[in-house]
Amino acid sequence: MIRIVRSTIIDAPTDRVWAFLRDFNGHDRWHPAVAKSAIERNQSADKIGCVRRFFLRDGSELRERLLTLSDLEQTFSYCLIDTPVPLFNYVAHVRLAPVTDGDRTFWDWRCTFTTRKGQEAEMTRMVGEDIYDAGFAAVRTHLSASSATEGRA
């Protein structure tokens, strides 16, 4: 079992970061790896058990199921159902928490999974860097862009 933990501090209040992350179908609007996404069976993106089917920029197709979502705790978790890469038993958890002595956000993104022998390093790098680290950077960029827009208004 491989365990990945990534965390960072975002210079914005948790409500603004949560507004990005809460929408289980919204990652195609902020994550650079995701080209387009849709929730299957016309379900609402905050219905526990809903499935998002999405395409990465490289054309690969994935499906993930929403397992938990809490507006109180600002957490959600999901698992991977279908993927062309060897990620098995993949379950991920996202948690936001306010940094109360400064209006900032702690963002923790972690998962466990198994893979084929010999591909551990490659999968670890892909999930940790291409998905999680890249996601942190993208949300940071979007937040500073929207702050700049608000500043001009």
Next chain:
Amino acid sequence: MARVYVSSVINGRSDRVWARVRDFNGLPAWHPGIADSRIESGEPADKIGCVRDFRLRNGDRIREKLLGLSDFDLFCTYSILESPMGVDNYVATLRLTPITDGERTFAEWTAEFDCPPEREAELISNIGGGVFQGGFDALKRQFGG
């Protein structure tokens, strides 16, 4: 039930910050509000159920019982047995989480307790703003920001 939540970013690796705060008898070494502390009955400070008897700088005496301690998840949970604060069912947790993009630590300190409604705001302010934030400010100084 009143609830206090205070969190902060400490500029040091979580294992180093944990080494500072994990000692249930070690408050005087890092928290500026605590004058002295001892563990009752000669028990080790990491024995679940042990009781610390400590005094604040203002002379108040508090006895607290260790309920949980995890070197894996980096948290410590304790309850108040005896204090002049006038709180009931007080349970608090100090938890550290590594911030992986930089050698920093996310520190959270929470408490839940019962008290008369008219004293709730004052107690939340004293515990959260005084004790918890005071401890985090001291750790931030000790770890350089």
